[in-house]
Amino acid sequence: MAPTAERDSVSLGSAKPTLSSDLIVQVSPGVPAKELTYQEAIREALREEMERDPSVFLMGEDIGKHGGAFGVTRTLFDQFGANRVLNTPISENTIVGAGTGAALVGMRPVMEIMFVDFSGLAMDQICTQAAKLRLMTGGQVKVPWVLRMPQGGGAGKSIAAQHSQSLEVWYAHIPGLKVVMPSTPYDAKGLMKAAIRDDNPVIFLEQKFLYAFRGLVPDAEYVVPLEQCDVKRVGADVTVIANGLMVWYAMLAAKILAPEGIDVEVIDVATISRLDRATIGRSARKTGRVVVISEACRSYGPSGEWAMSAMEEAFEYLRAPIVRVTGRDTPIPFADSIEKGVWPETEDVVQAIRSVMAW
Amino acid sequence: MIDIAHETLLEMYRRMVRIRHFENAASDLFRRGLVKGTVHPYVGQEASGVGVCMALHQDDLIAGTHRSHGHNIAKGADCARMMAEILGKETGYCKGRGGSMHIAAFETGSLGALAVVGSGIPLAVGAGLAFKLRGEERVAVPFTGEGGTNTGNWHEGMNMAAIWNLPVVFVLENNHYAVSTNVDDVIKVKDLAQRAQAYGMPGVRVDGFDVIAVYEAAAAAVARARRGDGPTLLVTECYRLEGHYAGEPEVYRTRDEVKEYWRREPLARFRVDMTSAGLVADNELDAIDNEVQVEIAEAVEFAKQSPAPDPATAMDFIYA
Numbered sequence: 001m002a003p004t005a006e007r008d009s010v011s012l013g014s015a016k017p018t019l020s021s022d023l024i025v026q027v028s029p030g031v032p033a034k035e036l037t038y039q040e041a042i043r044e045a046l047r048e049e050m051e052r053d054p055s056v057f058l059m060g061e062d063i064g065k066h067g068g069a070f071g072v073t074r075t076l077f078d079q080f081g082a083n084r085v086l087n088t089p090i091s092e093n094t095i096v097g098a099g100t101g102a103a104l105v106g107m108r109p110v111m112e113i114m115f116v117d118f119s120g121l122a123m124d125q126i127c128t129q130a131a132k133l134r135l136m137t138g139g140q141v142k143v144p145w146v147l148r149m150p151q152g153g154g155a156g157k158s159i160a161a162q163h164s165q166s167l168e169v170w171y172a173h174i175p176g177l178k179v180v181m182p183s184t185p186y187d188a189k190g191l192m193k194a195a196i197r198d199d200n201p202v203i204f205l206e207q208k209f210l211y212a213f214r215g216l217v218p219d220a221e222y223v224v225p226l227e228q229c230d231v232k233r234v235g236a237d238v239t240v241i242a243n244g245l246m247v248w249y250a251m252l253a254a255k256i257l258a259p260e261g262i263d264v265e266v267i268d269v270a271t272i273s274r275l276d277r278a279t280i281g282r283s284a285r286k287t288g289r290v291v292v293i294s295e296a297c298r299s300y301g302p303s304g305e306w307a308m309s310a311m312e313e314a315f316e317y318l319r320a321p322i323v324r325v326t327g328r329d330t331p332i333p334f335a336d337s338i339e340k341g342v343w344p345e346t347e348d349v350v351q352a353i354r355s356v357m358a359w
Numbered sequence: 360m361i362d363i364a365h366e367t368l369l370e371m372y373r374r375m376v377r378i379r380h381f382e383n384a385a386s387d388l389f390r391r392g393l394v395k396g397t398v399h400p401y402v403g404q405e406a407s408g409v410g411v412c413m414a415l416h417q418d419d420l421i422a423g424t425h426r427s428h429g430h431n432i433a434k435g436a437d438c439a440r441m442m443a444e445i446l447g448k449e450t451g452y453c454k455g456r457g458g459s460m461h462i463a464a465f466e467t468g469s470l471g472a473l474a475v476v477g478s479g480i481p482l483a484v485g486a487g488l489a490f491k492l493r494g495e496e497r498v499a500v501p502f503t504g505e506g507g508t509n510t511g512n513w514h515e516g517m518n519m520a521a522i523w524n525l526p527v528v529f530v531l532e533n534n535h536y537a538v539s540t541n542v543d544d545v546i547k548v549k550d551l552a553q554r555a556q557a558y559g560m561p562g563v564r565v566d567g568f569d570v571i572a573v574y575e576a577a578a579a580a581v582a583r584a585r586r587g588d589g590p591t592l593l594v595t596e597c598y599r600l601e602g603h604y605a606g607e608p609e610v611y612r613t614r615d616e617v618k619e620y621w622r623r624e625p626l627a628r629f630r631v632d633m634t635s636a637g638l639v640a641d642n643e644l645d646a647i648d649n650e651v652q653v654e655i656a657e658a659v660e661f662a663k664q665s666p667a668p669d670p671a672t673a674m675d676f677i678y679a
Contacts, residue, residue: 057492083492086488086523088519089515089518089519089522091511091515091518091519093481093511093512093515094480094481094484094511094512094515094516094519096481097478097480097481097482097484097485097512097516098481098482098484098485098488098516098519099485100481100482100485101422101470101481101482101483101484101485101486101487101488101489101499102485102486102488102489102492103485104470104471104482104485104486105420105470105486105489105490106489107489107492109485124475124478124512125478125481128475128478129471129473129475129478129482133471134676134677134678134679135456135676135677136453136456136457136461137452137453137456137457137461137463137465137471137676138451138452138453138454138455138456138457138676139454139456139675139676139679140452140453140463140465141465141471142679143679144679175677176677176678178678199679200678200679274678
């Protein structure tokens, strides 16, 4: 079962639905599968891709014996050795730039930056070099790398303003990059495999709170395609668009609202950039009501892009204004009592859905 | 005693002359408004790029900068496709998507020309890393000016290459000016090769107007890298004889200073040194001068006649 976080609980009389792994089931009964955490699923993908393709190698700070700040690469150093799992100096910009150089000559590096918050140091290499090389060389080269970065809500750990941000739009705004953030162990493994096999620079964001979430992952080989939204729940009345941890909040809200006769469709924006507008449009035209949820800051955040896309794709079908539920426009404060207040809660999602249903 | 094959000496001269004529032609086109954007001439630094690149194999790679026409030509790139790129034509190396600052001929061993100062350095470190991981005896060479050595890219890259013993030769072309800023105003040490000591790698400093000196120092550093003995910092002391860009007013330095450096420029220097040593003959060099003049005129004509990219292709090459 997924950990039950205080901030996610929703009071509903005597019953108290909580986040649990059965909210999202992606493996059909009878399919051979095992339960993995999101963290383990990413590691499985790395391991399998490294076994499959000798050009895949890992690079990052403390990713060797230590296994990385969140343990994602644990055991890989022992299995693959120092030539496949490279512990680097604290040099974010050159970690990424060296990854680009290696990718230009045929390698497929997977780099880790310890927290997305530190990626400001690598902004030049990510956004100004890697993202633009293919265009400005007239297609002479490709840059097949993956940059793994934990991001988002501090898992109730109070790690304050410089370790807690949600920054997907920094990268989604740059053409040439692909930006991915899985919400489940199944997606984490399948999307990581797709990211490694992709011929473009892929920003792979890992929501920190989700690392411990469990879910079924098939034993057989599979890949989850990039650049697609995934309909996590089919519903008729309202479309909820979310990513990462917020997908779980949406699923929980859907469960809470089902007894009221509100049938929620949940769309997981697993690949943020080059948004799959078709899936959003199809759903919005069907339900006529849209709620967008994002952990990132409200202003100029992903929620605005999703809402605008829904409007552009389905304006004449909409029966209510689009409502958004987002993180507040503030650096993340330390103290638990106020940290909790800056992120959306499931209750906020429930209220937002009720508000669009009232139209 | 110079132990370099006669044809190699002539090829060095040919590539230096090519760069000089190419830069003069590009600057001329720019001043006449036929080139959009900008042109950063490499005039005065020809011996540095040519001396280094002549010491490399075809499959060794160079990472360039905003001032890399010369690096590409030194590595063997075709002047017509270079000029077409500067004019924004579909026949250019980058199909007109890069322009002067991003000309990169990957087929002759470029790793890209990156116009944020210092940003090409990590790419070369990464290419060197790949060579080492795959057991290939190839070398990666990032070029930068003295200005670039104050960036984090350079220091991080020097350190990473050193700790991993990577086959990288860091070429620092001290052309004395970062746009308008003189090296003495922004770097405390007088001998830039000393900076290598901080990273535990050898630092070598040579006269960057002397193509033979550059070639010999580069050959030693490249051989060291190829052997697996790790990176070297190679400082070539040269001078940017033209402005930061073609036609720049150059209010930050005196005419006398520039005139003084023109007396040391590498093409005339080569002719005097080599003919007086009896290693090449004047008429051999004259023939090269004439051939290159025709070659560059043809390159300009090719570029002018080439088609511009089709507007319908504006969104091409964003993703692979």
